[in-house]
């Protein structure tokens with residue numbers, strides 16, 4: 001069903017009805033922190049028994065292009081989307097894995113346009129190069145929702161909403177911890193960056209550098225992409241140990257847990273103790289990362305909540321039913337020390 005086919009009056013009536021129901025759930029899409037589980041809001045989402053699907057009872061067809069399957073975070077994110085956008089909840093989901101290739105995502109989006117889906121959603125593997133295909137979606141009158149990662153565009157009308165964490169703040173919190181907890185003496189930091197050109201890699205680097213800028217004790221001596229994968233994290237860390245010398249590396253800052261876990265393998269293979277000889281700070285807080293934190297192999301983790309399925313379902317339902325949605329919905333994240341990880345692990349959802 002395409003919005004342009006809906007008679008305006010019905011759309012308006014539906015919008016009023018749904019606004020009341022969302023407000024009743026303590027939700028409300030009038031704020032920048034929308035009423036959604038991952039953003040800490042109400043439980044109005046279809047997955048929580050909300051009004052999933054379109055107002056006339058039809059399934060909402062959604063084309064979703066996923067980055068890939070590169071990390072534990074991505075697996076949890078995919079699971080959240082697939083277990084929420086179900087027929088039972090009022091959706092017909094077409095899902096594709098782009099294997100971290102932008103061209104595959106562009107092709108998938110074009111396929112969804114040709115299929116005439118009601119809504120397209122995707123997590124852009126990199127920030128730039130999307131305007132052309134997003135203009136094709138706009139020409140086909142198909143609304144686009146961004147999840148997880150942002151696009152870099154001059155024309156923000158090309159998407160209706162972007163829901164994801166604040167990656168600059170994640171990097172800032174990692175840098176603040178390093179500066180305050182370890183930066184009381186001169187320390188050398190090596191950095192495992194995420195996928196080159198991706199919003200999380202760009203923003204987590206910027207946030208970390210901003211947080212350490214005033215502390216002359218903290219120096220980033222090497223920085224290279226590990227593409228968010230465990231294997232590449234290990235390879236690059238092996239290179240750092242060779243090029244910098246283990247005695248010249250005090251801290252590893254990895255843009256995600258998986259690269260940090262790969263680096264731990266390299267550090268241990270070199271006969272060193274991760275979390276002691278080389279302190280480690282990562283971002284995501286997926287189960288394997290939290291276990292390494294609890295075991296003392298990682299020292300601090302900033303969370304990046306992957307459970308975007310219910311929020312995405314709510315946004316899509318609102319868009320199709322003519323309910324206004326926020327342009328930017330920021331997902332709330334926590335952070336964990338080793339002690340906090342031990343406490344949190346039993347109840348972690350991912």
Ligand code: GZL
Pocket residue numbers: 070071072073074148149164165200228255256257258283284304
């Ligand atoms: C962040 C997400 C990143 C994760 C990685 O929202 O895009 O991609 O931090 C994942 O683990 O690969």
